Amino acid sequence: QSHNNEVVNSLVAAGIRWPAIEIDDNESPVSGKTFVLTGSLSRPRSDYKELLLQSGAKVAGSVSKNTDYLVAGEKAGSKLAKAESLGVEVLDENTLLKFLAE
Numbered sequence: 001q002s003h004n005n006e007v008v009n010s011l012v013a014a015g016i017r018w019p020a021i022e023i024d025d026n027e028s029p030v031s032g033k034t035f036v037l038t039g040s041l042s043r044p045r046s047d048y049k050e051l052l053l054q055s056g057a058k059v060a061g062s063v064s065k066n067t068d069y070l071v072a073g074e075k076a077g078s079k080l081a082k083a084e085s086l087g088v089e090v091l092d093e094n095t096l097l098k099f100l101a102e
Contacts, residue, residue: 039073
């Protein structure tokens, strides 16, 4: 962990800045939930990730027992199989967008 702090401090000292992520204060159905994105989606994953983070959700790179939802696009592979084996709820893009609109 100290190595990570050193790297971050070095980046900040070099002028690297991260954009602030504004979290919507309104409680949304995705707030506090962990999402994983997989498969081919109609929009870039970074768009969905930003929308989820702004709504108070967490976004992970892999499926685990801590995953609440898997957003699966076309050609979803091993992440979909793992989510199904763990009983993780699988959403399509339209369902995700409805969640985010609530």
